[in-house]
Amino acid sequence: MAAVAHSVPYSIDARARDLIPKSKVLLVGAGGIGCEVLKNLALSGFRDIEIIDLDTIDVSNLNRQFLFRKEHVGKPKAVVARESILAHNPNVKIKAYHDSILSSDYGLNFFKRFNLVLNALDNRTARNHVNRMCLAADIPLIESGTSGYSGQVELIKKGATQCYECQPKPPQKTFPGCTIRNTPSEPVHCIVWSKHLFNQLFGEDDPDQDVSPDAEDPEAKINGENSVTESGNIKRLSTKQWTQDIEYDPEKLFNKFFSEDINYLLSMENLWKTRTPPKPLSWKDAAALVGDKTKKDENSVRVRDMEVWSIAKCAQVFADSVTTLKKEHANKDFLVWDKDDQPAMDFVAACANIRAYIFSIAQKSKFEIKSIAGNIIPAIATANAMIAGLVVLYAFRLLVEDYEKCPSIYLRQKSVHSKFILAADKQLTKANPVCYVCSPKPFVNVFVNVDKMTVKEFESEVLKNHLNMVAPDVVLDGKGVMVISSEEGETEVNNDKALSQLSIVDGSILKCDDFLQNYELTVAVNQYVPVEKDDPLFKVVANPEELKAKETQNGKENGATSSKDAESDEDDLMVVDEVAEDPQEGSSSKRRKLNNDSDDEDIVEVPL
Numbered sequence: 217m218a219a220v221a222h223s224v225p226y227s228i229d230a231r232a233r234d235l236i237p238k239s240k241v242l243l244v245g246a247g248g249i250g251c252e253v254l255k256n257l258a259l260s261g262f263r264d265i266e267i268i269d270l271d272t273i274d275v276s277n278l279n280r281q282f283l284f285r286k287e288h289v290g291k292p293k294a295v296v297a298r299e300s301i302l303a304h305n306p307n308v309k310i311k312a313y314h315d316s317i318l319s320s321d322y323g324l325n326f327f328k329r330f331n332l333v334l335n336a337l338d339n340r341t342a343r344n345h346v347n348r349m350c351l352a353a354d355i356p357l358i359e360s361g362t363s364g365y366s367g368q369v370e371l372i373k374k375g376a377t378q379c380y381e382c383q384p385k386p387p388q389k390t391f392p393g394c395t396i397r398n399t400p401s402e403p404v405h406c407i408v409w410s411k412h413l414f415n416q417l418f419g420e421d422d423p424d425q426d427v428s429p430d431a432e433d434p435e436a437k438i439n440g441e442n443s444v445t446e447s448g449n450i451k452r453l454s455t456k457q458w459t460q461d462i463e464y465d466p467e468k469l470f471n472k473f474f475s476e477d478i479n480y481l482l483s484m485e486n487l488w489k490t491r492t493p494p495k496p497l498s499w500k501d502a503a504a505l506v507g508d509k510t511k512k513d514e515n516s517v518r519v520r521d522m523e524v525w526s527i528a529k530c531a532q533v534f535a536d537s538v539t540t541l542k543k544e545h546a547n548k549d550f551l552v553w554d555k556d557d558q559p560a561m562d563f564v565a566a567c568a569n570i571r572a573y574i575f576s577i578a579q580k581s582k583f584e585i586k587s588i589a590g591n592i593i594p595a596i597a598t599a600n601a602m603i604a605g606l607v608v609l610y611a612f613r614l615l616v617e618d619y620e621k622c623p624s625i626y627l628r629q630k631s632v633h634s635k636f637i638l639a640a641d642k643q644l645t646k647a648n649p650v651c652y653v654c655s656p657k658p659f660v661n662v663f664v665n666v667d668k669m670t671v672k673e674f675e676s677e678v679l680k681n682h683l684n685m686v687a688p689d690v691v692l693d694g695k696g697v698m699v700i701s702s703e704e705g706e707t708e709v710n711n712d713k714a715l716s717q718l719s720i721v722d723g724s725i726l727k728c729d730d731f732l733q734n735y736e737l738t739v740a741v742n743q744y745v746p747v748e749k750d751d752p753l754f755k756v757v758a759n760p761e762e763l764k765a766k767e768t769q770n771g772k773e774n775g776a777t778s779s780k781d782a783e784s785d786e787d788d789l790m791v792v793d794e795v796a797e798d799p800q801e802g803s804s805s806k807r808r809k810l811n812n813d814s815d816d817e818d819i820v821e822v823p824l
């Protein structure tokens with residue numbers, strides 16, 4: 217059995233014991249870790265707690281969020297968590313908010329009332345925001361997360377440690393569009409394609425999720441020319457429009473996606489010189505692929521979810537799910553894919569397996585497809601409980617400002633090299649001096665096509681989505697021009713203008729200010745024109761020193777970096793977080809430590 221060293225008995229500092237009942241704590245999130253933390257806080261004598269969660273209780277939470285019972289399903293998590301604790305101990309003062317911590321109701325003054333903030337969240341957006349609020353309010357924040365059997369607890373304290381955004385986060389795993397549309401080679405490629413197909417037929421329009429063959433695939437070109445002429449390109453008609461025109465006829469849909477489109481792919485001969493060519497499959501032929509004919513109980517979960525369906529069964533599930541989803545779609549503008557929605561999951565499982573069959577890729581059970589499609593890493597109650605225990609242990613230490621005793625700590629699976637499952641950094645991790653959030657003068661370079669990107673896109677894509685601002689005000693430095701205002705009605709006229717129309721050009725400096733986060737960021741604008749189809753629309757580069765170093769190296773002491781330079785220098789730049797949002801992932805260094813054995817020089821196994 218895995219063990220935690222317990223040679224050094226832990227006792228709570230007498231001063232901390234005194235402070236516990238007098239301290240005010242904010243807990244953000246009442247999910248897997250949050251419920252455990254709340255219970256620990258109440259049991260260890262904290263008397264003044266506020267808890268916030270935007271969500272309601274789902275049946276799937278009940279196996280590990282022990283403050284919730286069946287009768288609570290559908291009710292707000294924070295409210296029920298409070299009631300469950302009070303039922304055991306009515307002497308604790310708990311205030312519950314059923315709300316998002318991102319709301320402007322929770323500004324600097326709200327945060328400043330607390331001695332400690334504890335995060336128990338599941339997404340980067342909220343984590344980044346609380347990070348900024350705690351830096352601005354100068355309140356210690358304990359950040360925590362689990363992923364399966366792994367987890368981590370990290371102190372964030374202005375001036376003493378790095379912040380949550382000091383290091384770039386690893387990008388979410390994505391696949392090249394051509395692999396998904398033309399040349400899948402793994403089950404996951406077929407699953408991604410099927411999720412895109414769902415969105416094309418029933419979801420919100422997203423041009424990045426095209427499922428039709430991609431004639432622009434560089435691999436398919438012959439002497440630089442497309443191997444198929446434009447008139448043969450299946451993309452002529454919008455998939456959704458065509459699907460509506462044929463009234464979601466499953467047989468026609470099946471023949472288009474699994475036969476006609478595949479024939480089209482076959483005509484791109486270059487693709488199949490070194491690969492097994494796909495086999496087009498018609499609706500009629502699919503019906504014959506019945507596989508194992510032994511009579512099965514179709515109602516048993518094992519048969520339904522755990523066994524790999526025959527292709528005939530996939531075709532039938534495809535038709536049934538299309539019919540159901542068509543009805544659901546009739547009442548809504550669009551459907552949102554959800555792994556727990558049966559017809560949506562059936563559709564993806566069936567399509568993924570049919571496509572896998574066509575491309576000679578191993579087929580999977582619905583259960584396996586669900587876990588890949590939903591990016592499900594199982595949440596483990598004991599991992600949450602251990603992390604929540606450490607969170608509260610660190611809370612005791614923070615009350616007496618014993619920061620040095622709160623280095624980042626990692627829960628790992630037991631390895632062959634060690635009997636310990638906890639390891640901690642030897643010391644606190646210092647802040648990145650050029651962090652675009654916690655450094656004294658936050659600064660970033662943004663590379664963008666100033667003639668194409670509109671002010672609205674700049675606000676939503678760059679400032680909000682990428683740089684995680686909530687309500688930015690933007691002024692063009694030197695000219696005093698207000699480009700974006702967080703006050704309604706002030707700058708809407710600018711929304712559809714390209715940046716250059718407002719004199720925002722290569723070399724311009726923008727002062728971006730988020731009043732809610734008490735955060736000011738200087739943005740240097742660099743003209744950049746995406747060249748390749750898969751080039752990002754814009755890039756954000758955090759470390760200006762590295763840019764300068766590169767320019768000097770190239771013999772260019774002055775002048776703004778041109779778009780060409782930006783591209784060729786890319787390897788040397790610290791590109792921040794290209795794609796966002798993977799719930800409980802830590803920074804790349806954290807991930808390394810989570811997976812590593814204890815021989816890492818910077819960490820020690822933990823005697824608490």
Ligand SMILES: Nc1ncnc2c1ncn2[C@@H]1O[C@H](COP(=O)(O)OP(=O)(O)OP(=O)(O)O)[C@@H](O)[C@H]1O
Pocket residue numbers: 244245246247248249250268269270271276277293315316317318336337338339342595
């Ligand atoms: N902006 C936010 N404000 C307040 N609470 C949030 C915010 N974002 C996420 N949360 C909450 O953080 C909690 C994280 O808990 P957890 O990781 O256990 O997720 P879950 O939704 O309960 O479970 P799962 O995602 O595994 O189904 C959730 O209850 C979620 O509602």
Ligand SMILES: [Zn+2]
Pocket residue numbers: 378379380381382383647648651652653654655
């Ligand atoms: Zn930082």
